[in-house]
Amino acid sequence: MSRIEKSLQKALEVRESVKNTIDEKMVITEDRQDFTLPKFEIGESIIKIDTVDKHIICLTDPFSPAAEQYKKLHVRIFRSTVKDFINTIMITSPGVGEGKTITATNLAVSMANEIDHTVLLVDADLKHPSIHKYLGIESKYGLSDYLMGKVKLQDILIKTGVGKLVFLPAGTSAENTTELMSSQRMKRLVYELKHRYKDRYIIFDSPPLLVTADSLSMCSYMDGIVFVIQASKTTQKAALHAVSLIKGHNILGVVFNNVPKDFAKNLYPYYYESEKYYKRAKNNKETE
Amino acid sequence: MQGNPSDFDIKHYIALIKRKKYVALSIGLIVLSLFAWGSFFMPNIYEASTTVTIERDSVLQPLIKGVGVSRSMEDSISNIRNEITSRSIIEKIIKKLGLDADINSPVQYEALIESMQKNLNITVRGSRPNFFNISYTGDDPKKVTDIVNTITSEYIEGQMIFRRTDATDAYDFIQAQLLEYKNKLEESDRAIREFKEKHPDVVPRSESTLLTRLESLESSRMDAEIRMKELLKKRDNLQKQLSGEKELTVAIVTREGSPQTRLNYLNNQLMLLLTKYTESYPEVIKIKSEIEELKQQISEAKKPQVESSGSETSTLNPIYQQLKEELAKTEAEIESLKARSTELLRQQQEIQKIFGRMPKEQEEWTKLQRDRNVYQQIYDQLLERLENARVSKDLELTDKGEPFRVIDPAIQPLFPVKPNRVKMIILGLFLGIASGIGAVIGLDYFDRTFKDENLIESTLKIPVFAVIPKIVTEADELSAKRLDRKVFFATGGYLFIIGLIFVEEFISRYVGINIINF
Numbered sequence: 101m102s103r104i105e106k107s108l109q110k111a112l113e114v115r116e117s118v119k120n121t122i123d124e125k126m127v128i129t130e131d132r133q134d135f136t137l138p139k140f141e142i143g144e145s146i147i148k149i150d151t152v153d154k155h156i157i158c159l160t161d162p163f164s165p166a167a168e169q170y171k172k173l174h175v176r177i178f179r180s181t182v183k184d185f186i187n188t189i190m191i192t193s194p195g196v197g198e199g200k201t202i203t204a205t206n207l208a209v210s211m212a213n214e215i216d217h218t219v220l221l222v223d224a225d226l227k228h229p230s231i232h233k234y235l236g237i238e239s240k241y242g243l244s245d246y247l248m249g250k251v252k253l254q255d256i257l258i259k260t261g262v263g264k265l266v267f268l269p270a271g272t273s274a275e276n277t278t279e280l281m282s283s284q285r286m287k288r289l290v291y292e293l294k295h296r297y298k299d300r301y302i303i304f305d306s307p308p309l310l311v312t313a314d315s316l317s318m319c320s321y322m323d324g325i326v327f328v329i330q331a332s333k334t335t336q337k338a339a340l341h342a343v344s345l346i347k348g349h350n351i352l353g354v355v356f357n358n359v360p361k362d363f364a365k366n367l368y369p370y371y372y373e374s375e376k377y378y379k380r381a382k383n384n385k386e387t388e
Numbered sequence: 389m390q391g392n393p394s395d396f397d398i399k400h401y402i403a404l405i406k407r408k409k410y411v412a413l414s415i416g417l418i419v420l421s422l423f424a425w426g427s428f429f430m431p432n433i434y435e436a437s438t439t440v441t442i443e444r445d446s447v448l449q450p451l452i453k454g455v456g457v458s459r460s461m462e463d464s465i466s467n468i469r470n471e472i473t474s475r476s477i478i479e480k481i482i483k484k485l486g487l488d489a490d491i492n493s494p495v496q497y498e499a500l501i502e503s504m505q506k507n508l509n510i511t512v513r514g515s516r517p518n519f520f521n522i523s524y525t526g527d528d529p530k531k532v533t534d535i536v537n538t539i540t541s542e543y544i545e546g547q548m549i550f551r552r553t554d555a556t557d558a559y560d561f562i563q564a565q566l567l568e569y570k571n572k573l574e575e576s577d578r579a580i581r582e583f584k585e586k587h588p589d590v591v592p593r594s595e596s597t598l599l600t601r602l603e604s605l606e607s608s609r610m611d612a613e614i615r616m617k618e619l620l621k622k623r624d625n626l627q628k629q630l631s632g633e634k635e636l637t638v639a640i641v642t643r644e645g646s647p648q649t650r651l652n653y654l655n656n657q658l659m660l661l662l663t664k665y666t667e668s669y670p671e672v673i674k675i676k677s678e679i680e681e682l683k684q685q686i687s688e689a690k691k692p693q694v695e696s697s698g699s700e701t702s703t704l705n706p707i708y709q710q711l712k713e714e715l716a717k718t719e720a721e722i723e724s725l726k727a728r729s730t731e732l733l734r735q736q737q738e739i740q741k742i743f744g745r746m747p748k749e750q751e752e753w754t755k756l757q758r759d760r761n762v763y764q765q766i767y768d769q770l771l772e773r774l775e776n777a778r779v780s781k782d783l784e785l786t787d788k789g790e791p792f793r794v795i796d797p798a799i800q801p802l803f804p805v806k807p808n809r810v811k812m813i814i815l816g817l818f819l820g821i822a823s824g825i826g827a828v829i830g831l832d833y834f835d836r837t838f839k840d841e842n843l844i845e846s847t848l849k850i851p852v853f854a855v856i857p858k859i860v861t862e863a864d865e866l867s868a869k870r871l872d873r874k875v876f877f878a879t880g881g882y883l884f885i886i887g888l889i890f891v892e893e894f895i896s897r898y899v900g901i902n903i904i905n906f
Contacts (some may be wrong), residue, residue: 107833110477123531136556147684153861154858154859154861154862154864155861156862157859160861165857166857166859167854168858169572169854169855169857170854170858172853172854173854173856176853176854177853194688199856203860218555221407238392263429326853327848329838329844330838331837331838331858332835332837332838332839334837334838334839335837335838336836336837336838336847337836337848339838339848340847340848343848343850351850352846352853353850353851353852353853354845354848354850354852355842355852355853355854355856356838356841356854356855356856358856358857358858358859359856359857359858360403360407360857360858361857371529385406387429
C-alpha cells in the first residue's frame, strides 16, 4: 500500500467524519447564534489528497517527523491561548519565501485534525495568494472580493473536508491591498469571525512584514502573532527589524522553519529517534 | 559559525559542504578553469641552459700542487655571476648576435642590457661550485639558445685569455723583481765588504768575545801586579841583608866545613839531649867527648894558622856576592813585570775604547747584515716563485690547466618553461578544491542567518515553539537528484576535457610524444 493510497483512504475516512460533524456543527444554527449575524451555508470543496502539495506534510504524510513538529506547534499555541480569549492568529515572517504559507496551512490542518476546534484558515496575502495552490482548491472569489463588497461571506468560505477546517481564499488579486486590509469591513469581518464561535481558531496567512504594510495593519486586530524564521535564510538583522515593527503586539512564539538535518542533529538530539519511531510506525501500518 | 564555537566538528563541516556543494563546486571549477585555460593565454617563455664545470680535481692538479700556482676556484659563484652578467660580455653578445637591430635610442639600449642581465641566470649545481648553470629565458627558443651558447663560449674564452696573460704577466713580473733583488743583494754584499775593511777590529768580534778578552787581560794584569809586589818585598829584604854583610871577608877554607860550626851544632844538640836525658846517657857522653875534641882541635888549629900566615887573608865575601846577584835578578824581574802590566793596561783600555765605539758600529753592522739577509731571503723566494710561475705559465700555454668544460651545451628548448600547463592544471585542481571548500566555510563564517534555535531565543527574546525539519518531498528529491545528475555529468565532462589536455601536455612534455600541437 503506497503512501498516497494510504493518505487517500485516510482522507476518505476523514471526509466521512467531517461530513457528519459539519452537518451538526459547522452549519450555523439558531441556538448557537449570540449576535445578529447573518446565517449562511458554507460552500464545500473536498480536498483531493493527490492534488495537495507535498509540503503540506500534515495532510500528505501525517506521521512524518515534520508533521509531529507541527503537532507540537499547535499544542504550544493552544497552551498559550487557552487561558485568554485568543483565537485570531497571524502567521508572518520578515521576508518572502520563509515558509509562512506552508506553516499556516500545516498548522491549520494539524489543528483541524487533532483538536475539537473548528479551524478557519484565511489567506490574507492578497498580493501573492498561494494557499489554494497548496491545497489544490480552485476558487473564483475570496477575501479581496468580500472586502470590496462583491460577494457575501458565505459564498467564499470553503469547507475542506479535513477535520473542521474551513478555508477562506484570497480571491482575485487587488492593488490596494493595504487599504483593503485596514478597512472597517476587514475589522468587522475579523470581529465577526472571532466572536461567532469561541472555540474556533482563525489562522491568517499574511504577507511578509518587511515587504508590505498589509501585515502591519493586520497586527492591530490579531490576538496573537506567530513569527516564522527560516534556517540559513532569515538574517538576524531582518528578524530584529521585523520584531521591532510589531512591538507591542502579542507575539506568541517563533517557528524555526526548514531546518536541515545536520542542524537538527545538533539542536535536536531526539530527531533521529523520532525518525526511527516514525519509520517503525510506518512499517507497522504497512504490515497491518 | 554561530552558536557554540567550541563545538568544532568535522561532521558539521562535511554537512556544510554537502549542503553548499554547488557553491563549492562552482568556485572550484572557476579556479581550475582560470589556471587551465589561463595558461593558454600566457606568453610562452623558453629557457635554454648550459652546464659548465670547473675542473678542480684533474689528474694534473695534485702533480702541480705546490709547484705551479693553479688559480683556485675560490672565484666563487658570485664572482662568476658578476663576470658573466658584466656589461662587457652582454655588449659583446648583443653585437655578435645583432640583438640591437631595432634599437634606436641609448635608453632602449640600456633597457635591453638590463633586461638581458635580468633574464640571465647563473646557478650552482650541487654543494660545491664545481658545476654551474648558465640559463637564459625569453620568448624565442632559438634566440635563447644562441644567447646562452654565445655567452658561455665568450665567458670561457675571456677567462682563458685572462688566465694566460695572467700567468705570463706573473712570470715576467717575478723575473723583473728577481733582477732587482739580485742587484740589491750585490750592493749589500759590497757594503759589508767595505765596512769590514774599515773596521776590521769590530767586525769579527762580538761583544762577548771582547768581554772575555777584557776579563783575561784584567786577570793577567792582576797576576803581574801581585807578583811585582812580592818581588818588591823580596828586593827590600835583600837590600837589608846586603847592608848587614861586609863586602870583603876572611875566608877559612876547610875541607870538611868549619869546626866552629860543627861545634855550635853539637852544643845545640847537647842542650837538646840534656833536656830529655841525664849526663850519663851514652849519646850525651858521646857528644861531650866530641865537643871536647873539637875544642881542642880549634885551639890547636888557631895556633898553627896564626903561626903559619902571620896575617889574615881578606877575600870577597861569598854571601854578599850571592845576595847582590839575587837582588839584581829580582830587580830585572820587577822591571819586566812593570812593562808587562803597563802593556796589559794599555790593551785593556783599548778594548774599553772599542766598547765605547761599539753601539754605533754595531748598529751599522747589524743593519748591513739585516739588509743582506732580507734581500737574500726575498731573492730565494722569488727564485722559487719564478720556477712556479714558469710551470704555471707552461701549464696555461699548453692548455693543460684548462679548468672549464662545457658539459651540456644549450639545446633549443622544445617546450616553454612557462607556462607549464601540467603544473598549472595540477595547481589549479588543488587550489580549486581548496578555494571551493574555503569559500563555503568562509561564507558560512560570515553568514548572519539563524542556524540555531537558542540563538533565536537569545536574540529575539521570543520562545521557539517548534523546529520544523526541512520538508523534502519526493518531487523535491527527484528534481534535486536530476539536478545533481546534470551537474555531475556537466562537471564530469568538463573535467574530462581538462583531463585530456592534461594528459596531452604531460605526454608531450615528459614522455616526448606530441599528439596535438597547440
